[in-house]
Each structure stands twice: as C-alpha cells, then as structure tokens.
Amino acid sequence: MEMLLSLQSFIFISLLSLYLYLYFFTSYKRPAVGFKNYPVVGSLPGYLRNRHRFLDWSTETLKHCPTGTAIFYRPGKIHGVITANPANVEHILKTNFENYPKGQRFVTLLEDFLGRGIFNSDGELWKVQRKTASYEFNTKSLRNFVMDSVRFETLSRLVPILTKASRTGLALDLQDILERYAFDNICKVAFNFDPGCLGGDGTAGSEFMRAFEDAATLSSGRFRYAFRRMWSVKKFFDIGSERKLKNSIAIVHEFANNIIRSRMEEKTENMEDDLLSRFIGNGKNSTEFLRDIVISFILAGRDTTSSALSWFFWLLASHPKVEQNILKELESIRARNGRSVGATYSFEELRDMHYLHAALSETLRLYPPVPVDSKACRNDDVLPDGTFVGKDWFVTYHAYAMGRMESIWGENCNEYLPERWLEDGIYRSENVFRFPVFHAGPRMCLGKDMAYIQMKSIAASVIERFAVDVQHKDTCPEKVLSLTLRIKDGLHVRVRERCPGAVD
Numbered sequence: 001m002e003m004l005l006s007l008q009s010f011i012f013i014s015l016l017s018l019y020l021y022l023y024f025f026t027s028y029k030r031p032a033v034g035f036k037n038y039p040v041v042g043s044l045p046g047y048l049r050n051r052h053r054f055l056d057w058s059t060e061t062l063k064h065c066p067t068g069t070a071i072f073y074r075p076g077k078i079h080g081v082i083t084a085n086p087a088n089v090e091h092i093l094k095t096n097f098e099n100y101p102k103g104q105r106f107v108t109l110l111e112d113f114l115g116r117g118i119f120n121s122d123g124e125l126w127k128v129q130r131k132t133a134s135y136e137f138n139t140k141s142l143r144n145f146v147m148d149s150v151r152f153e154t155l156s157r158l159v160p161i162l163t164k165a166s167r168t169g170l171a172l173d174l175q176d177i178l179e180r181y182a183f184d185n186i187c188k189v190a191f192n193f194d195p196g197c198l199g200g201d202g203t204a205g206s207e208f209m210r211a212f213e214d215a216a217t218l219s220s221g222r223f224r225y226a227f228r229r230m231w232s233v234k235k236f237f238d239i240g241s242e243r244k245l246k247n248s249i250a251i252v253h254e255f256a257n258n259i260i261r262s263r264m265e266e267k268t269e270n271m272e273d274d275l276l277s278r279f280i281g282n283g284k285n286s287t288e289f290l291r292d293i294v295i296s297f298i299l300a301g302r303d304t305t306s307s308a309l310s311w312f313f314w315l316l317a318s319h320p321k322v323e324q325n326i327l328k329e330l331e332s333i334r335a336r337n338g339r340s341v342g343a344t345y346s347f348e349e350l351r352d353m354h355y356l357h358a359a360l361s362e363t364l365r366l367y368p369p370v371p372v373d374s375k376a377c378r379n380d381d382v383l384p385d386g387t388f389v390g391k392d393w394f395v396t397y398h399a400y401a402m403g404r405m406e407s408i409w410g411e412n413c414n415e416y417l418p419e420r421w422l423e424d425g426i427y428r429s430e431n432v433f434r435f436p437v438f439h440a441g442p443r444m445c446l447g448k449d450m451a452y453i454q455m456k457s458i459a460a461s462v463i464e465r466f467a468v469d470v471q472h473k474d475t476c477p478e479k480v481l482s483l484t485l486r487i488k489d490g491l492h493v494r495v496r497e498r499c500p501g502a503v504d
Ligand code: HEM
Pocket: 118, 119, 130, 296, 297, 298, 300, 301, 302, 304, 305, 308, 368, 369, 370, 373, 436, 437, 438, 439, 442, 443, 444, 445, 446, 447, 448, 450, 451
C-alpha cells in the first residue's frame, strides 16, 4: 500500500514538474517567434493589423526572437529581414557594406524629388558627393557658419516668440516651432538663403517650405502602398497624390534652381561659406547636380533635429530631476566663464555640456528620428547571427527596437536615464553598432556634430529662460512615421519665463 502511494506521488510530482517546465521554459503560452507567416498572404495580416503601431509591434516581435532578427514574408515568398542585433548591423553597414546599397527600389521611389543627390545614390555617384561633403563638413569655417546661423535663429526668432507666448499665456505647438527653426537653419547652411519660416516675414520661404514638406511626405508615402506599383499608375494618369507631388516638386526645383543659377553667375570672390558655394567650387558641376545635392542636405537636416528635440521636451516634462541637473550644468558653465543668461554659448561651452549631451543622446536612444532604415541585399549572404539573406531581399536595422533591448542596455532599458552615458560626469559615447541612430560605417550621418550644436544651443537657451509645461505630459504621444519619427498632432505646451530680467 505504502509503495503504491509513493508511486502515485512520484507520478504526480513528475507530471507537475513537466507541466511547470513546459509553462515557464518552452514556447507554450508564449507568442510565436518572429512575424507570423500565413499561407498565401504571408506576414501581411499582422502588418495591416499593427500598421498604426508598427514600431512597437515590430519591437515586441524582435524582443522575442533569440538573436533579435525576424523574417518578414510577402504573399508567397520571403520579403526581407528586420534586425536589432548589433553584430548584424556592423556587418550590413560596415563589414559587407558593398552588398547592402540603398538599392533600386529606394532610389526609384525618391528619384523624382531627390534626383541622385547624396541621400539617394549608390556607387560612384554617391562616393564623389560623399568625398567633397565630408571634407567640407570637417572645416572650421563651416562650423563657425553653423554657429552664427544658430545664434541668429535662437536670439532673433525663437526666444522672442517664446517670450511673447509666456507673457500672453498663448499655447504653442513646440514641434511646429522646432521644425520651422530647423528648416530656416538648414536652408541657410545649405545655400545661404533665409526662408524666414520662424518669425521672419516668411513670404519668400513659406511656399518653399510647404512644397518641400509635401514633396517629402508624398514621396515617402510611395513606400507604403499595399500594391507596390500603384503609385506609378497614379503618376502615369497624373491623378491624386501623384499630381500633388508633381506640383510640389516643381515648386521646390524651381526655387532651388533660381538660387543656384544666380549664385553661379556671381563672381567666385563673392562665394559664401554655405554648402552650395563649396560644391560650386571649380564651376564644373551642372545646375541639376547641385540642386540634387542641396535638396538632399535640406531633407537630411530638416526634420531630424526637430524630431529629437520634440521628444526631448516631452521627456523632460516628466523628469524634473533631469531638468534640474541640466540647469545646474548651465549655471556652472556660466559662472566659470563669467557670463549671464542671454549671452549665447560658444562652441567650447557647448562642448563642455556633458550632462545635456547625455540627456539628448538618451532621447535619441528611445526616440531615434530615423527609427528604421532599410538596405537592399545585392547577393545572397549570411548575417553573423546565422540568418540567411537572399538576393533582392530588403534588410532593415531597427534603431528604435535596439534602444529598447535588455541585451544592449540592461534591465532598465525602458527608463529615461541620462546618467547611463556618463562616467565621472564625462560623456562616454556608445559603440555605433549598438546605437546606430546616426547610421554607421562609410555612410554615417555627416551632420551629427552640426545636429548636436543645434540641439544643445536650442535646449540650453530654452531651458534656462523658460519652464515648458507640456499638455498631457504623462501620456506618451502617438507617433507618426514618415521619413522621420514625429509626434502626431504636435507637442502642445505653455511656457513660463524663469528670469524676466535676463539680458536679451
Ligand atoms: C538628430 C539629428 C540627426 C540624425 C538622428 C540623423 C541620422 C541620420 C541617419 C540615420 C542617416 C542615414 C540615412 C540613410 O540610410 O541614408 C543620415 C544620413 C545623413 N545625414 Fe543625418 N541625421 C541627423 C541630422 C543631420 C543634419 C543636421 C545634417 C546636415 C545637413 C545631416 C546630414 C546627413 C547626410 C548628408 C546624410 C547622408 C550621408 C550619406 O548617405 O553618405 N544629418 N543621418
């Protein structure tokens, strides 16, 4: 009898252990790994159900994949691969760079707008532009030009607008203001033209800015058609969004052509420090070539910094301790150099803002302006994590998901914690393949330093003068994914002056 009982207990305990093992350590009850592949329709149903929250849906999916890589299926065949694995990112962006160009599809979809500018070309055409541009981006004179332009836009436009709003109690869309700021600034740097979209009279530039925005949004919309060639049918019949795109592009191109032509007619000694003047150089390049370059730069520098700063001000609103630390850092830099609020910061002073640099990088980690970036695979390949990639598949690295991976950032990966970037108070940069927010390898962002100068100048000037009260600060705003990651419906704020007596 006793033996029977102990046999029963043994069987019971064994079954219980098996059940617990299956429950906790196997895929039982867990979501399927990777994007679900349905017969005939591939991963499309999941994509269509989650299109409005694509970034979070794909992040959840990648988190459950053993190597952070998932295959995406088109009806009937494999479409491509999405990865959040740093070793794969290094392979795609650097080690096997030649095998992962932008590719024909990307280039074709953006060609009407961007031509073959640096942002939209591969091979030799890209190399030539990259060589000249990287040389120019490293010159001190360009840096000074950027500093002057940022100083003017901040003191003459941004601060007065916020001061007025604080005195009248007016609510503002801070994202819109930051986008206008960035557009003015990048036009100045690209071809020394001030569109005056933020607080200027704006007549010359407003139409250009609107047309540019439409052209960028409608061109990126071509990537999202469920039927891939639908846009070319609409283009052929000149209807709907394609008709609007054609008109917007015509405005942008005419505007840029006029500036370029008149600049080319000027004598060389009148040349300015802007990028166009530098590219005109020996006078051998055609108007069209120069136009494509300038438009690529405006596109690259336009919405990226404004996107980062919009998310930064939203995060800051619910992290008062971070705001205090930034204020303390600014105070100590001012005290050290005997300057009062209102005097602008020099390049060296901006460089010394380690905590602010960390707070901005931490924002970029959680809300990268370019959250996903795709390449085309030229020849069959195997990624370092063992994933096979076929010729003509797309390969996407997911910077947004990477910022949320425990394997990269640890258990507190979802927290906003600028301190993770600091060692003894000094900013410590992260490996670019774990933090590919500015891309990496030969095609790494050329405007990174310029972006930090601009972001730090704006953040410092605003924070030390104004308290920014964000409406609904405790709810994460809805995201919109066009070419960059924006806040849907803008960032609505009221501002209060901190020190009305500051020198302006
Ligand atoms: C926070 C701000 C910024 C972020 C996060 C950012 C990020 C990026 C990323 C991810 C790419 C690669 C895109 C691709 O695959 O083609 C890129 C390329 C580029 N960026 Fe930025 N960018 C920023 C600001 C700027 C600014 C202010 C400029 C100034 C003009 C700029 C100029 C460029 C250029 C020219 C390229 C193309 C490089 C090439 O293809 O060789 N970026 N950037």
